[in-house]
Amino acid sequence: MRTVIALVFLFVFSSCAFAQTTEERLEKLEKALKSQEQTIQELKALQRTVKKQEQTIEEQRKLIEKLTAKEKQAEPSGPPATAEAPQPVVAEVQQQVEELKEQVNSVAEAQQKKLPSEFNPAIGLVGETIFSYRSKDSKATGSDRPGGWDVNQRSVELNIAASVDPFAKGYAVLNASADPITGEATLGVEEAAIQTTSLPDNLELKAGRFFGEFGRLAYIHDHELPFVNRPLVLDQYIGGESRTDGAQLNWLLPIEHYVSLTAGVGDGFGSVPNDVNDNSNGNFRNFGGLSFFGRGSTSFDLTPDLSLEPGISGLLNPKTTDRGGVLAQPNGTPVTLPQFPGSNLSQTERSLEGVDLTLSWKPLSSNQFQSIIWGTEVLHSGNSYDVTPTSGGAKFSPFISSVDSYGMYTYLTYKWSREWSGGFLFQWVEDSWNNADRTFSYSPYITWALSHWNQLRLQYTYTEPNAVSGLRPDSAVYLQWDWIIGSHSHGWQQR
Amino acid sequence: MKPKFMRLLSILTLAGVLLCWGPMPAQAAKIKVVTTLTDLADFAREVGGDLVEVHSLATGVEDTHGVPMKPSFVPIMNRADLLILVGFDCEHAFLPALLEASKNPRIQMGKSGYVDCSKGIVPRDVPKSTDHYQGDVHPYGNPHYILDPVLAKTAVGNIYNALVEFDPQHQADFSRNRDAYLAKLDAKIAEWKKEVVPLKGLKFVSYHEHWPYFAERFGMVYFGTIELKPGIDPTPRHIEELISSMKAEHVSIVLREPQFPEKVPKQIAEQTGATLVTLPIMPGGIPNTETYIKMEDEIIRGLLAAEQAQKAAHAMK
Numbered sequence: 001m002r003t004v005i006a007l008v009f010l011f012v013f014s015s016c017a018f019a020q021t022t023e024e025r026l027e028k029l030e031k032a033l034k035s036q037e038q039t040i041q042e043l044k045a046l047q048r049t050v051k052k053q054e055q056t057i058e059e060q061r062k063l064i065e066k067l068t069a070k071e072k073q074a075e076p077s078g079p080p081a082t083a084e085a086p087q088p089v090v091a092e093v094q095q096q097v098e099e100l101k102e103q104v105n106s107v108a109e110a111q112q113k114k115l116p117s118e119f120n121p122a123i124g125l126v127g128e129t130i131f132s133y134r135s136k137d138s139k140a141t142g143s144d145r146p147g148g149w150d151v152n153q154r155s156v157e158l159n160i161a162a163s164v165d166p167f168a169k170g171y172a173v174l175n176a177s178a179d180p181i182t183g184e185a186t187l188g189v190e191e192a193a194i195q196t197t198s199l200p201d202n203l204e205l206k207a208g209r210f211f212g213e214f215g216r217l218a219y220i221h222d223h224e225l226p227f228v229n230r231p232l233v234l235d236q237y238i239g240g241e242s243r244t245d246g247a248q249l250n251w252l253l254p255i256e257h258y259v260s261l262t263a264g265v266g267d268g269f270g271s272v273p274n275d276v277n278d279n280s281n282g283n284f285r286n287f288g289g290l291s292f293f294g295r296g297s298t299s300f301d302l303t304p305d306l307s308l309e310p311g312i313s314g315l316l317n318p319k320t321t322d323r324g325g326v327l328a329q330p331n332g333t334p335v336t337l338p339q340f341p342g343s344n345l346s347q348t349e350r351s352l353e354g355v356d357l358t359l360s361w362k363p364l365s366s367n368q369f370q371s372i373i374w375g376t377e378v379l380h381s382g383n384s385y386d387v388t389p390t391s392g393g394a395k396f397s398p399f400i401s402s403v404d405s406y407g408m409y410t411y412l413t414y415k416w417s418r419e420w421s422g423g424f425l426f427q428w429v430e431d432s433w434n435n436a437d438r439t440f441s442y443s444p445y446i447t448w449a450l451s452h453w454n455q456l457r458l459q460y461t462y463t464e465p466n467a468v469s470g471l472r473p474d475s476a477v478y479l480q481w482d483w484i485i486g487s488h489s490h491g492w493q494q495r
Numbered sequence: 496m497k498p499k500f501m502r503l504l505s506i507l508t509l510a511g512v513l514l515c516w517g518p519m520p521a522q523a524a525k526i527k528v529v530t531t532l533t534d535l536a537d538f539a540r541e542v543g544g545d546l547v548e549v550h551s552l553a554t555g556v557e558d559t560h561g562v563p564m565k566p567s568f569v570p571i572m573n574r575a576d577l578l579i580l581v582g583f584d585c586e587h588a589f590l591p592a593l594l595e596a597s598k599n600p601r602i603q604m605g606k607s608g609y610v611d612c613s614k615g616i617v618p619r620d621v622p623k624s625t626d627h628y629q630g631d632v633h634p635y636g637n638p639h640y641i642l643d644p645v646l647a648k649t650a651v652g653n654i655y656n657a658l659v660e661f662d663p664q665h666q667a668d669f670s671r672n673r674d675a676y677l678a679k680l681d682a683k684i685a686e687w688k689k690e691v692v693p694l695k696g697l698k699f700v701s702y703h704e705h706w707p708y709f710a711e712r713f714g715m716v717y718f719g720t721i722e723l724k725p726g727i728d729p730t731p732r733h734i735e736e737l738i739s740s741m742k743a744e745h746v747s748i749v750l751r752e753p754q755f756p757e758k759v760p761k762q763i764a765e766q767t768g769a770t771l772v773t774l775p776i777m778p779g780g781i782p783n784t785e786t787y788i789k790m791e792d793e794i795i796r797g798l799l800a801a802e803q804a805q806k807a808a809h810a811m812k
Binding site for chain 2: 166197198199202203204252254255256257258260298299301304307309362364365366367368369417418419450451452453485489491492495
């Protein structure tokens, strides 16, 4: 009973409090309105003053002209000494008018900012739907996507960005990506970072969760890729996007040639949790368990229309033992060394080195209508694994296996109008735990950009794993539809 | 672990050493000015004279909204004392990213080195909504005011103010240069106003909405754009509607900016009987337009020639 009475009291008092709050809000609004009206009146008064001052100046000018004329008539050969006397007065009045004008302008400008939303950050939303057909199921392809017909709302991405203060900007990318199996969307923080804007000596520090600078396409969001899917080598060696929880320092060299160097450290590197690399973010780890990464890039203008951008990147995760976990393929199947059936692998060390090259032909006069981009990236992956037996599997003593693998992608995109472009992507990758397991992939694609914010892409992909992989060749057709609403701007990395 | 860590370190060190192998910047003697477009570069050279070193990001042939973001711009902007821009969001597609990459706090928005030449200009066509239904709309209004030579004087004034603020010791030099240039420009404006008399009331269309300020200044009628909306190519229906309205309203000139493809403007000109003329939107856009004054000369000459061609065509009929 006491509880009931207490609840009733609580309800009554909270209602009163709410009512009071509404009244207070109304009062505040009325006050704000009155204050605005007053300001407008003041503005009008200021405008009247400015007009009066301008009239005064005009009168003064006329007076000066008359005086000067009289002086000249009286003393035609003498210097106009007296005529100069009123000039300081005119200058003073002119200055007053200028000051008043400035005041009026600033007040008028302030009055324009009357909505509370003026202080909100830039917000944009990106949607990405993939319609696809795959000739084989995920068991045959090793992919996380099913075979047959499929519609996948791959992502709904909310971008938010604004200045934090005069020294930094902040941004966040929240992504609701669909689960490949269930289709259920889960909201996650893809990026949320602070980035300095005023460090001395050409330095820029970024901290938080972000896509670390590695390679050419690893730190670009899916919808900004020139083709439908992230290259296999980035998926396998990095784990998709180069997401990390950490910090990176970028330095623009103070020389006449463009050279940018970046070094960073993060808790994990790669965005797909429990993937083959298992270096995702989260959990405590020792110092050696952190991921250290870096990138250097430069550019050469070969002609006004042709430029070459080479870059090198490195990633080292010296000790991953404490990350633990058994490696699994994207479709959930545990990774096993073929020569030791039933064995489990867990990663102990990870290193990646990459070289990338982008050759761009963009005729200055028609760069929005015509361009050719040729991009290539080659990665070397060096991993060490603890190989352990499992019950029911082959019997052997645990050992460490080191694997060096290589992978690459190269693509050429030709844009022949503002709306249309097409290209071809070739990929080749050795598996990061078994370099005899190789996959080749060929993808022609065509893109129709109805506008900057609405784009359709059709892509065919033929994937051909070799016999070692135990997987089967697969044909896939994708139709990707991307759209953007709200604020959207391409950063330096997406150029 | 160690060999791999050393390998990563070696790669980064080697990259640093190799890439650092470049000449160090010369001692700054002149004011380093970067402009987004070539007309602003011309004004900066005229006002700054020998005291400034001016670099324009655009060469003149680019679209004003589509200057390619080249990494080679970054070191130039990094060392700049002043960044001079058109404003009204004209450079929204390339400048914000370049500014961020430049890591030059002196020229960031709000700093004295960020010189927005639109200060003091009353914009035309300020949109009521910035919804993308209206295309790549400019939220602050049409930014192509510099094609109007009278409004260009305001840009010159803003550049003068920025130079004086940066280097007050040379105010007298800047003042002399500015006055000389404005006098020259005023004389040309008077000349142009006489020349354009036959163009009064002449209706024309262009690919992009570059010309409303220019048309108003010289008494011409700006009829509309070939593109559907800013930044969006025309659809067949739009072209059809434009052709029929041009015929009904006797629009006699199709003005194509050299940055845009010729095919559609040519088709419209052929179907409406209008004269197609290709004219620059900034100095360097076509030959013999190295300076702003030469460019305006060329624009007026081109329009007069088009008008003459129209008269001749009518006479033939």
